[in-house]
Amino acid sequence: MSFLDKLKFLFTGAAHDVGASPSAMIPCEEALSVVDDFLEGELPGVSHEQVKAHFDACQRCYPHLHLEEAFRDAIRRAGTGQRAPVGLKLKLMELLAEADA
Amino acid sequence: MFTICRNVFLRGRERRQRHDEIVTETVGQDGPGPNPVNPVWVSVLGVDPEGDFFESIVDEHIMQAIDDLPEEYRMAVVLSDLEGLPYADIAELMEVPVGTVKSRLFWGRMQLQNVLYDYAVEMGYIAARTETDE
Numbered sequence: 001m002s003f004l005d006k007l008k009f010l011f012t013g014a015a016h017d018v019g020a021s022p023s024a025m026i027p028c029e030e031a032l033s034v035v036d037d038f039l040e041g042e043l044p045g046v047s048h049e050q051v052k053a054h055f056d057a058c059q060r061c062y063p064h065l066h067l068e069e070a071f072r073d074a075i076r077r078a079g080t081g082q083r084a085p086v087g088l089k090l091k092l093m094e095l096l097a098e099a100d101a
Numbered sequence: 102m103f104t105i106c107r108n109v110f111l112r113g114r115e116r117r118q119r120h121d122e123i124v125t126e127t128v129g130q131d132g133p134g135p136n137p138v139n140p141v142w143v144s145v146l147g148v149d150p151e152g153d154f155f156e157s158i159v160d161e162h163i164m165q166a167i168d169d170l171p172e173e174y175r176m177a178v179v180l181s182d183l184e185g186l187p188y189a190d191i192a193e194l195m196e197v198p199v200g201t202v203k204s205r206l207f208w209g210r211m212q213l214q215n216v217l218y219d220y221a222v223e224m225g226y227i228a229a230r231t232e233t234d235e
Contacts, residue, residue, distance in 0.1 A: 032138055036206065040181070042188055063150050067142050070152030071214060072182060078163035079183040091176070095194050 026054050031061050035068050139211045141218045145227070154227040158217055166216045174209030181206055 026046060031054040037043045038051045055065045145152065167175060167183075173195075180191045181202075192199045221227040 035138075036203070036210075040188065063146050064138055064142055066150075067145060067152045070155050071210070071217075074155035074158065074163060074217075075167070075178075075182045075213075078160035078167075091172075092180075092194070099194065 025057070026050050028054075028058060028061050031055060031058065032064060035065055038065075039068060039072060139214050141211075141215050144229075145218060148228045154221040155217070157224070157226040158221060162220060163217065166213055166220070169216070170209050170212060174205050174212060177202055177205040178209040178213065182210075 030046065031051055034043055034046060034051055038048070038055075041048070043051060055062050145154075167178060170178060176195060177191060180186045180194065181188075186194075188199045188202050191202045195202065197205075218227070222229045
């Protein structure tokens, strides 16, 4: 970490721009706007590495990503061994049958 | 050197203020809009930043909460979060554009997060954040 980076860390309280070149670092607003797409692996117009670099470095944005992950883990856990509600399953089967027709 | 330090400090403060604005702006009714963060997360971060309260919520309650979502949101959430389908496949199944799928997922998940948060507070799994915590 360069002297300037240490100064940044000291005065901002966050590791912004540390570990990534300034040109690759995206702003908080952009990172937070693509949290869902990042977790889905379907990012539009920005690379996975750029978004990951932001969350790795930004102490204020990372907790938001962590909570979204915890939320999705809870849904997946709840759905393990259980299937979609019967009404929804019937509707999905209808849609699949229509798509096949 | 003093000027550099002052500028770094001012930029950091400006960035922090901007971040706070991003996460506290009101979510619009027409879609995710400029604020992609569920305001309830701001409360959760104040009392359970690791999101441990999700571990305490029984699976049946989560499934019930999903079942209670409006159909268009429920279908998008189930296909994405339970079945793991990509946006394009969900869009094809639901016969809507990918943007609509993303919007439905956003609102469905937000509704689900709010219900689960309220439930966790009610059950005492997580402390409700009060004005004095601000």
